[in-house]
Amino acid sequence: MTDEQEKAGPESIKVGVLGAGGRMGAEVCRAVEAAADMKLVATVDQDDWLVNAAEAGAEVLVDFTTPDVVMDNLHWCIDQGIHAVVGTSGFTEQRIEKVRGWLADRPDVGVVIAPNFGLGAVLMMQFAARAARYFESVEIVEQHHPRKLDAPSGTAMHTARLVAAARAEAGLGPVPDATTDEIAGARGADVDGVRVHAVRATGLVAHQEVLFGTTGETLTIRHDSYDRVSFMPGVLLAVRAVRNRPGLTLGLDALLD
Ligand SMILES: NC(=O)C1=CN([C@@H]2O[C@H](COP(=O)(O)OP(=O)(O)OC[C@H]3O[C@@H](n4cnc5c(N)ncnc54)[C@H](OP(=O)(O)O)[C@@H]3O)[C@@H](O)[C@H]2O)C=CC1
Ligand SMILES: O=C(O)C1=N[C@H](C(=O)O)C[C@H](O)C1
Numbered sequence: 001m002t003d004e005q006e007k008a009g010p011e012s013i014k015v016g017v018l019g020a021g022g023r024m025g026a027e028v029c030r031a032v033e034a035a036a037d038m039k040l041v042a043t044v045d046q047d048d049w050l051v052n053a054a055e056a057g058a059e060v061l062v063d064f065t066t067p068d069v070v071m072d073n074l075h076w077c078i079d080q081g082i083h084a085v086v087g088t089s090g091f092t093e094q095r096i097e098k099v100r101g102w103l104a105d106r107p108d109v110g111v112v113i114a115p116n117f118g119l120g121a122v123l124m125m126q127f128a129a130r131a132a133r134y135f136e137s138v139e140i141v142e143q144h145h146p147r148k149l150d151a152p153s154g155t156a157m158h159t160a161r162l163v164a165a166a167r168a169e170a171g172l173g174p175v176p177d178a179t180t181d182e183i184a185g186a187r188g189a190d191v192d193g194v195r196v197h198a199v200r201a202t203g204l205v206a207h208q209e210v211l212f213g214t215t216g217e218t219l220t221i222r223h224d225s226y227d228r229v230s231f232m233p234g235v236l237l238a239v240r241a242v243r244n245r246p247g248l249t250l251g252l253d254a255l256l257d
Contacts, residue, residue, distance in 0.1 A: 011037065012037060012038055012039040013037060013038045013039070013059060013239060013240065013243070014038075014039050014041045014056070014057050014060070015038050015040055015041065015060050015239055016040075016042030016043070016044060016053035016056065016082075017029050017032065017040065017042070017043050017044065017061070017062050018044045018050075018053070018062065018063040018064070018065050018073050019044075019045065019064040019065035019066075019088070020043035021043075021045045022045075022064055022065070023228060024087060024228055024231065025043075027228045027229060027231070027232060028064060028232070028235055029043060031229075031236055032236075038239065041053075041056040041057055041058050042061075050076055053082070054080050058082055059082065059083060059243060060082070060083045060085060060242055060243065061073075061082050061084050061085070062084075062086075062087070062235060062239065063077075063084060063085070063086045063087065063088050064087045064088055065088050066088065066149060067088060067089055067149070067150055068090075070086065070090065071095060074086060074102075074111065075102055077111075078099075078102045078103060078105075078106050078109050078111065079102075081106060081108060081109055082109070083109055083111070083242040083243050084109075084110075084111045084242070085111075085112045085114075085235060085238040085242055086111065086112065086113040086114070087114060087117055087231070087235065089115065089153060089154030090150060091113055096113075096248070096250070099248055100248055103247055103248055107247070110241075110242040110243060110244070110245045110247065111242070111248050111249070112238040112241065112242050112245070112249045112252075112255070113248070113249070113250055114234065114250075114251050115153075115154040115155045115157070115158040115251065116154070116158075116231075116252075117231040117232075117233075117234030117235050117238070117252060118223070118225050118230045118234060119230075119233065119252075119256075120223045120224075120225075121155060121206075121208070121223045122234070122252045122253060122256065123223075124159075124208065124210070124221055124222070124223035125155070125158065125159050125251075127221050128162065128163055128212075129159075129163060129166050130166075131212055131221065132163040132166035132167050132170070133166050133167065133169070133170035133172065134212075135212035135213055135214045135219065136172065136175065136176060136213070136214050137175050137176060137211075137212065137214065138167075138210065138211065138213070139175075139194070139195045139197065139210075140152075140159055140160055140163075140195070140197065140208065140209070140210050141196075141197045141211065142155065142156040142196065142197070142198055142199070142207070143198075143199040143200075143204050143208070144198070144199070144200055144204055144205070144207070145200070145201075145202070145204050145205055145206075146201060146202055146204075151189075151198035151200070152189055152191065152196040152197075152198045153198065153206070153208070155206075155208055156196045156198070156208060157191055157196070158251070159208070159210060160191035160192055160196050161192055163194050163210070164191070164192035164193055167193075175193060175194070175195070177195075205224075205226055205228065207223065207224045207225065208222070208223050209221070209222045210222075234252050237256075238252065241255050
């Protein structure tokens with residue numbers, strides 16, 4: 001029996017990758033192929049038919065495509081009864097509500113959507129949420145490679161929402177800022193009252209700083225992904241978990257506890 005035949009055994013999780021030719025998709029294909037308990041059964045790119053993934057028997061589809069196509073992909077997966085692990089950015093509250101609606105009709109299907117699959121990034125967000133109540137000032141600086149399509153990053157948006165929620169719970173008011181005469185964009189984007197700055201530069205992969213300030217001190221929480229391999233343990237963890245987690249799981253946090 002060849003290695004491939006052995007991996008196709010009934011115990012293997014049959015995985016398809018959407019956006020397989022992209023930077024993340026290609027890395028996911030390599031990680032799935034290297035995993036002893038998974039088999040890569042379908043790779044789908046822009047001009048391929050999604051139905052091929054269903055015909056190939058994919059049980060879990062991993063989506064690293066683009067914010068403009070991910071919703072159609074996800075709707076199709078749920079309709080087909082295929083579990084989904086989604087890393088693609090662009091998930092607003094409205095999008096999440098739509099996904100919940102689709103899942104209400106297919107309670108057997110599991111979907112994991114994570115703004116960041118890097119373990120360090122997940123901890124960075126948790127630490128930021130924990131620190132938020134103690135500091136009157138906070139700003140987020142995300143830094144990425146220049147071929148990234150969206151800004152601010154999904155990670156930065158998610159962090160800003162977590163920090164804003166923690167501030168609100170602690171009864172903190174608006175972040176102090178006396179700026180009046182501002183050139184558009186100079187103070188970054190306002191995400192739930194938290195300023196987010198997006199840097200794009202060749203040489204970067206994915207990085208984020210959360211800068212907190214209060215009287216006489218600052219705290220900086222920083223995470224760096226230097227290589228997309230950093231996201232793979234989180235992706236594989238989600239692929240292994242999603243079949244046994246019907247409904248929507250947001251973020252890796254619940255899978256790490
Ligand atoms: N959650 C996380 O941990 C991470 C999330 N990301 C997110 O993942 C997404 C992808 O990032 P990245 O890999 O760098 O981007 P890429 O642009 O390298 O990859 C996107 C891929 O999707 C393909 N694609 C476009 N439309 C479709 C479609 N309809 N069906 C199938 N495939 C399609 C593209 O093909 P073509 O090139 O032909 O258009 C391309 O190969 C982004 O939203 C990014 O923010 C990235 C890193 C980590
Ligand atoms: O496009 C990327 O590269 C990344 N996208 C995700 C995001 O938007 O947060 C995750 C990570 O930052 C890498």
